[in-house]
Amino acid sequence: MGTIGELGEFGLIGLLTRRLPRGPDVRLGPGDDAAVVAAPDGRAVATTDLLVEGRHFRRDWSGPYDIGRKAAAQNLADVVAMGARPTALLVGFAAPLTTDAAWAEGLYDGLADECRAAGASVAGGDVVGADAITLAVTALGDLGGRPPLTRSGARPGDVVAVRGRLGWSAAGLALLEEGRDGPAVLIGAHRRPEPPYAAGAEARAAGATALLDVSDGLVQDLGHIAASSGVRIDLDSSAVPVPDVLGPGGLRHALTGGEDHAFAGTFPAEAVLPSSWSPVGVVAEGTGVLVDGREPGRGGWDHFRA
Template identity: 55%
Template sequence: MSELAADTSADETLSDVGEFGLIDRISRHMAQGAAVLLGPGDDAAVLAAPDGRVVASTDLLLEGRHFRTDWSTGYQIGRKAAAQNLADIAAMGAAPTGLLVGLAAPGGLPVDWARQFARGLADECALVGVSVAGGDTTRAASIMIAVTALGDLGGRAPVTRAGAHPGDMVAIAGELGWSACGYELLSRGAQGEGPRKAVARHRSPEPPYAQGLSAAMAGATAMIDVSDGLLADLGHIARESDVGIDLEPGAFPIPEELAEAARRLDKDVLRWILTGGEDHALAACYPAVADIPQGWSVVGTVLKRSADSSEPRVTVAGAAWDGPQGWDHFA
């Protein structure tokens, strides 16, 4: 993507180059993934679907709600936008094949910001061997990003939220709590006083992409991307599978650096881990006899659903969690 630097003056804005100039500056430098048969430049992209089925997921990111341009660069926001969508594909046990990206932005936004955003998208996609196959741009009062991720199941059944059974083990892959810590540091203007990793993870998460496929191959019965908080997201599995889930707080690996940051900020590190969200780790349920792949940590058990509908579906050490279980956009 370094060739883009030669195309753009540091003073140019989106209004200066126009919609098609922007698309040209970005798309013609984007190498295409193996699944893309026809990339940007036509009315629609064409991607291979060897399985005969297409896994699809879409997300919106709004300036001021999902990201702040005074906290994150265009490059970091591009990586985050790609990561949270690619993680959804991994959570289905599928292999990503490509992204479609829509960008709405003010006319005064520097072209360089859009260029860096595109580079962030491309670099995150490269981690899983895919690319941005197409998209659209338009003018808006603030930045809005719409991403659609596509994937292929390779002949396997999708790993949904609805397959967990009583007796299954609950496991996580990836790290939890770091993004919540980073958000707290940034909110306080104290990013230099905490772990650099926390701020970096809030700006650009690092999902364990390969673990989605490994979970599917190991017989995972249900799986989800942890985007809104572990308790909230496991609640989706519990509802769709009509089961209960109990977590063992002592089973979670808690890095000392994260625990120390929580102590300094007078926060509960377990609350960050269980309700923080935006780390885009994976949570999965496995049969009790399953050989759980390396990289997964068992943190709980799937239970038979209580006949009392007032009982919480997800508990911690057998008890209801006190307070919000994660992020709710409309709460």
Template identity: 60%
Template sequence: MPDSVGDLGEFGLIGAVTARLPQGPVVLLGPGDDSAVVAAPDGRVVVTTDLLVENRHFRRDWSDAADVGHKAAAQNLSDIEAMGARPTSLVVGLGVPAELPASWAVELSAGLGEEAALVGASVVGGDVVRSPLVVVSVTALGTLAGGAPVTRSGARPGDVVAVCGRLGWAEAGYQVLSRGFRTPRAVVEAHRRPQVPYGAGVEAASLGATAMCDVSDGLLGDLGHVAAASGVAIDVDPSHLTVAGPLREVASALGADPLAWVLTGGDDNALVATFPAGLELPERWTVIGSVSAGSGVTVGGAEYDGPAGHDHFAGS
């Protein structure tokens, strides 16, 4: 294989990338034509898209190419899960410098495919273009399999709020990496590759979830979207939140508050949902709050003193 993407050329790069992407049963026509064809058995397709920009969402000195691929896929697959749907396929747009090692692009592709395979999805196509920085744009497709989508707008007073997945781990990893360290490995890996609770979205829908959201920009910020869309107030009980040991250790070393990471840290891609009170939820779902009449999100009955989560256009 040529050393760089520029040496490989556009179509050589496409061929090298797609060669490592097996296709699943819903793919009727995969990479190689003007468009892919993916089956949509119930006549509807759930669609989402997300961008990762080098030095904004990842750094090549912090994450290897496979890590970036896993993260790019996971962020989009999680959004499909948050609708109560099952992911089926991904389309990827890739911008790269000509001098980028060709092996880096191929390893990125492998990471994308490996993450998609965790849910039985396929990378079915995309595009490549020359860019001064690495930019990865992923569009994910999913199926509701005859069910109704779980939106952000269905929460009702009297519901409980529950979360599935880890919170604060990716932020702890970011704080470690930003200070030039590479340990504890558990939190660093959490920043590099989210652990999405796959299957939890369909599970929540089957249990009667009234609203749901992917936690990518921070628990409080994303619950704010649910509260606004549903026209309700949400209160989070901090005593019900899990602050894992590795988070406490890192926070102690850095003089930080680990609960703040749990409440406002992004990139863990947990799921948060509202359910009718009285339901018996599976063990991996933890009730952390309640829904009432009103507006906004509070913590322990009081306004949270600090940023609620990540905003792409806040600051520089």
């Protein structure tokens, strides 16, 4: 196939879009000026993310398939965190003209497979030449006639619970930065997160008062719920799931590591939580987040922090 420059814009578009299955929510897919996506609820949940080579991924650490799955996962998880069902992605793909067309195929295979896991489709997008690979992904979702789950509904007395892996991606990143090749499960978690997409429906069924995707670290992200709801969140570090594979720095990774795309929510004290959810704290009157009664140090990801 050669490079994407040799294929040309429309050759590349044809190569990539042929790889994308279309689900029932996409009424008109790639090939026109815009896609048509069903919105049965009359509203659409929408979110977008940018991934820049060297900032969000490295091609010497991750292959194109994993990068595609990661790009889709972080957007699909945001839709699920609103209590919505993911329906479609729009993908902007910028890359040097010397990029192998096979690399682009792997990327879109990853996007498509992650969409399948969440019940969504890639509905369209754009391609353009650039100095570095950049992905701009927009995800859409359907609320099914229900109100969104936001960050502003937590109330004193609520239970704080988490669903999914915490700290695995951060631990894997640390291994890669140290030049190590294992444990493979941690490096794999950094390359390809596994959001538990059922978490949104589970949280809604359990009466969640607030919900979010843990993308920048548990403490930092729970701080968003605390600020939006006007409450304090008290975390019990002994209740945070820290498997042995995370090693001696496991708790730090679990509290401050991002990119696992787990979910954290608040629930009424009487709520019956599925066994897949782990209670890790309570909501109280006040402000901020405390860990074992103390102010945590600086942690979590901030794109503009040096």
